[in-house]
Amino acid sequence: MTALPPDSVVYRHLWSTPELRALFDDEGRTQRWLDVLAALAEAQAGLGVVPAEAAAAIRAHADVGLLDLEQVAAGTRATGHSTLGLIRCLRELLPAEAAEWVYYGATVQDVTDTWFALVMRDVLDVVERDVTRCRAAALDLARRHRGTVMSGRTHGQPGLPVTFGYKAAVWAAELGRHLERVAQARPRLEVVQLGGALGTLEFWGDDALPLLDAFAARLGLGVPELPWITARDRVAEFATLLALVTGTLSKIGNEIFELQRPELGEVAEPFTPGQVGSITMPHKRNPELAEHLDTLGRVVRANAGTALEGMVALHERDGRGWKAEWLVLPESSLLTGAALGFAAKLLEGLQVDGARMRANLDAQRGYPMSEPVMRRLADRVGKHVAHETVYAATMKGVERGVDLRTALTDAGIVGPGGLSADELDAALDPVNALGAATAFVDRVLAGGGPAGTA
Numbered sequence: 001m002t003a004l005p006p007d008s009v010v011y012r013h014l015w016s017t018p019e020l021r022a023l024f025d026d027e028g029r030t031q032r033w034l035d036v037l038a039a040l041a042e043a044q045a046g047l048g049v050v051p052a053e054a055a056a057a058i059r060a061h062a063d064v065g066l067l068d069l070e071q072v073a074a075g076t077r078a079t080g081h082s083t084l085g086l087i088r089c090l091r092e093l094l095p096a097e098a099a100e101w102v103y104y105g106a107t108v109q110d111v112t113d114t115w116f117a118l119v120m121r122d123v124l125d126v127v128e129r130d131v132t133r134c135r136a137a138a139l140d141l142a143r144r145h146r147g148t149v150m151s152g153r154t155h156g157q158p159g160l161p162v163t164f165g166y167k168a169a170v171w172a173a174e175l176g177r178h179l180e181r182v183a184q185a186r187p188r189l190e191v192v193q194l195g196g197a198l199g200t201l202e203f204w205g206d207d208a209l210p211l212l213d214a215f216a217a218r219l220g221l222g223v224p225e226l227p228w229i230t231a232r233d234r235v236a237e238f239a240t241l242l243a244l245v246t247g248t249l250s251k252i253g254n255e256i257f258e259l260q261r262p263e264l265g266e267v268a269e270p271f272t273p274g275q276v277g278s279i280t281m282p283h284k285r286n287p288e289l290a291e292h293l294d295t296l297g298r299v300v301r302a303n304a305g306t307a308l309e310g311m312v313a314l315h316e317r318d319g320r321g322w323k324a325e326w327l328v329l330p331e332s333s334l335l336t337g338a339a340l341g342f343a344a345k346l347l348e349g350l351q352v353d354g355a356r357m358r359a360n361l362d363a364q365r366g367y368p369m370s371e372p373v374m375r376r377l378a379d380r381v382g383k384h385v386a387h388e389t390v391y392a393a394t395m396k397g398v399e400r401g402v403d404l405r406t407a408l409t410d411a412g413i414v415g416p417g418g419l420s421a422d423e424l425d426a427a428l429d430p431v432n433a434l435g436a437a438t439a440f441v442d443r444v445l446a447g448g449g450p451a452g453t454a
Contacts, residue, residue: 019126117221149163160433188237193228264356369430
């Protein structure tokens with residue numbers, strides 16, 4: 001039995017992925033800790049700190065399959081120490097001459113924070129891959145619907161027309177910036193932790209700094225400028241980066257959630273035969289993918305707050321925020337992986353109804369074109385007078401239930417001293433009101449522009 005959805009046989013597909021669960025379950029985590037201990041022994045052996053034979057024995061026995069995890073758990077509970085149960089079980093496997101060299105001079109945080117660095121690297125690999133996939137799907141939507149006219153909306157109300165391609169290009173550009181953030185963050189996040197008791201590496205004397213370099217090299221990680229025992233900005237940055245990524249996915253999900261309401265019916269997420277929306281209302285096709293993106297993103301954003309709290313650490317070691325990271329770093333990683341998978345499925349299978357988009361725009365009886373009308377009238381009477389004039393005409397027209405053309409004509413805006421019939425026709429054509437929307441789509445599709453890559 002399990003208490004948490006990411007581990008549930010029934011529900012884990014909604015909250016995690018097999019790939020990421022393998023990083024954070026007991027077997028995956030313990031194996032990584034053993035890898036860290038073996039790399040430390042080998043780095044020490046290279047400097048003559050630890051006998052080479054002992055390091056080789058530690059490496060040979062650094063296999064989670066050789067351990068009884070129930071025994072490790074019992075030792076952890078009995079000692080009240082995070083890693084001593086593991087160390088004692090490993091030492092029991094080793095020859096006597098090697099057992100004394102396990103964990104030589106290191107602390108629990110050296111092991112677990114280095115594990116943090118390794119899993120942050122692995123999770124960022126997944127994020128980079130799957131954000132790229134989501135971005136490619138958004139770019140494809142932008143390309144296919146570059147000129148698909150739809151109602152733009154501000155404060156939930158119809159505004160000027162845009163194209164669906166423009167909306168998708170906004171998504172793609174935002175996802176592209178997350179790829180930039182991942183690349184920029186890697187050198188800061190993917191660094192070892194080796195500090196000893198207080199971060200001064202005192203235990204190893206003159207071998208301290210060479211050992212730090214050798215340890216990092218064996219794990220394929222970078223070397224920090226100094227140990228980060230209480231400098232928790234790296235974990236906070238990682239958690240915030242995941243919150244940013246899932247924030248974008250939540251936004252995409254929410255927009256699709258709204259646009260596929262039957263009252264709008266402009267898009268629809270992919271539907272699998274046999275999928276049931278309601279146990280009581282058989283007709284329902286609920287927006288499961290779009291809705292769940294927001295659910296996942298809310299938890300990841302909340303976890304980022306906990307990680308940020310960990311930055312307020314005390315003196316040279318403080319277990320309070322650090323132990324909270326043990327909870328939020330795995331959970332945020334699992335939820336982000338799940339969200340990226342759902343988002344890719346949603347974007348790649350999204351059904352777009354361009355005819356419905358245009359029909360919804362036309363159903364507004366021309367009122368979304370009030371700004372183009374005002375802009376043309378401004379050339380004659382000034383912008384503010386034009387606004388006041390068009391405002392008065394539109395408010396009366398809405399109250400009377402007539403279309404914009406009728407409202408403007410009845411207000412005397414069309415005719416001598418105002419706009420000609422041809423000018424009004426041009427102002428009321430949604431295609432003429434797209435501004436630079438399609439040009440922006442083209443810039444994102446081209447991969448750049450003054451603001452950087454898409």
